[in-house]
Amino acid sequence: MYKELNATLRTIMTPGPVEVDPRVLRAMCTPILGQFDPAFTTLMNETMEMIRRVFQTENQWAFPIDGTSRAGIEAVLASLIEPGDLVFVPIYGRFGHLLVEIAQRYGAKVATIETEWGSVFEPQVVIDEIKRVKPKIVAMVHGETSTGCMQPLKEIGAACRAQDVLFVVDAVATLGGTEVKVDEWKIDAAIGGAQKCLSVPSGMAPITFNARVEKILLQRKKIERGLADPATYDAEQDRLIRTNYFDLSQLMDYWSPVRLNHHTEATSMLYALREGLRLVLEEGLEERFARHKLHEAALTAGIKAMGLNLYGDSAAKLPVVTAISIPDGIDGEAVRAMLLNDFEIEIASSFGPLKGKIWRIGSMGYSCRQKNILHVLSALEAVLYRHHAKISLGDAVQAALDVYHKKN
Template sequence: MMMFAELNTPLRTIMTPGPVEVDPRVLRAMSTPILGQFDPAFTDIMNNVMKMLQRTFKTNNEWAFPIDGTSRSGLEAVLASVIEPGDKVLIPIYGRFGHLLTEIAERYGAEIHLLHTDWGTVFDPEEVITEMKKVNPKIVAMVHGETSTGCMQPLEEIGRACREADVLFIVDAVATIGGADVQTDNWYIDAAIGGNQKCLSVPSGNAPITYNDRIEKILKQRKKVERGIATEQELAEGRSFSAIRSNYFDLSQLQDYWGPRRLNHHTEATSMLYALHEGLRIVLEEGLEQRFKRHKLHEKALIAGIEGMGLELFGDARSKLPTVTCIKIPDGIEAESVRSMMLNDFGVEIASSFGPLHGKIWRIGTMGYSCRKENVLFALASLEAALIRHGAKVNAGQALQASLNAYEKEKSLI
């Protein structure tokens, strides 16, 4: 009879744009005893998670809760619940995850309108606003932090223009929530979707979302259609509403589950909720503004080391995502061989990239619990060693000194 060995995973220094290292406090929280999903002790935990998500997303929205599933489940839940066949959706794409928004929206019957810019850049907000006025969409769906290119899109002007035009503004904040500023209310975001496995340092498994009453109005109208109780006036208001096509990703049903009625929709992922609860506690204990400063500090030290080594950064520095740094691969260097050596000889993992950037850049994430001085220094040391072994011309010994100098200037933040 075949026997299977006990799990014994290797220790890694994970410096990818996700998943990242999980905070030990979160791992301990996941070993908390299981409770029934309608036990008052558990529903208290649910309520606290909602309150902490409101603070983390910087919103007064009534609804802020996780969808059980990976970050993609949060994106799909929001889009599935608001898109009806034929709805116009404008998606400005500046990397891989704009294409993901497109793939999801297409499956729910949207009429897709795309706006493109070069990978490594972001949009001038006025460009998006101008296209929005041409298309007159129901929804503008956009990525805040694009991990495939290491860029971050300014959102406030676009959000304000959407609100003035009565267009829904839906934002993928998976890579930024908990690591860079996300101002849901101030930026006129109608729905925002976050991610566990990046700056929150929680295992992938549920996806925090929040949405406002503009979204909820659509949910209520579609729910009436589904139940056959919509009036003719309601059906005629603007356009006819259809029933939500997904059962699991139906936000109106999830509201009934997370709200005071506690109607059963699914069996809650208990241990994952414990993990998110502790991850959010850690974020709010540190303080959002202090946390953003910490991420910027380690980004600065990493960049100093990369440039000290003699390597070149990829992307427009003016729109850089503070939690992901992209590095151009030197000519003649076998990119995957370098990554493999870093992983196998040093236990350090960095990432390659997607699409047109595959084989052209490496991506290093400084997110959440992985965003620590020792991790940055170790990643630089292992990258330099691997490059030297592969025959690359680097400024040997300069990366760590430049990084240490950057840290020396900001002692108070370490």
């Protein structure tokens, strides 16, 4: 017989998933409602309004895609890209390559530029390339968790709008942990992640898009419904949105008073997302961003006091992910295993050219609190000492406490 589920309680300090706020877990135990029950559609409407506020936008369209963050990215790109469209992706880590792969699968021609992992682009470099290649869409990652870096977007968004180019942003790692100003940065479509700074289980991806995107979606919907000019209809068949589940033109009807029966809503996940968003707004956006910066400062102070080196350009550091260079002669995976097995702490390795070269510690959402920062610093020091690393003993936690006590 299978035993009752009894998952081990971990301290999760990865760049996602993170620890889920207990209030979110309680919300998930709320009784199920029918998806067209007025009580439930009221919750849907409240969730949309909260998504707008967290994205800092006045967009009409702001709702979650059922699925992981990648589902949200795919829904936006699949619904915008027509075969042969030129999509420009500046790549500075693993998830830029993901944008390329998704765009290509939906028939786009993709242009890229790359910079060394651990750095970001000077905005003018991206802007110059936009002017040169003249894409329909610029797709870019805001916070690259694979490298712990964050790309400035304001100037790039302004340039896209001036060139009449759509600007699509992967804000999966940053939404709810640092500023994401959709309207001010002239972002046309943005995708967030539930399982990172919002401290909700993975399974929903909040998105928002503006009227520029809506115009394209409505035109493609006309073709889908046979309402386009009959003389051009056959030639326009290739313009059909090539997905049903991720078709934003249908999901707009689902999330509007039309209430198109597109799919059965993931009821308990909506409860979770609504509560996660409510907690963000209850704390206050500025207060929440300041909290993430405080714990980042304590963590980085402790890492440096231990004698370890941070990886990447410090000026481009992502506030909610700290990348650490693994000391020479140290088996990074053995350290991670000991942290997990002896201290119940999970931190992350990395991908591609950084695999085996850095650790990544996430300080996101509910995981981003003093207890966890002090715990991970003391445990990492103990494990590194056990592995004969040349570190400064006893200084890491004291350095972090100095940050906290100075704040107080």
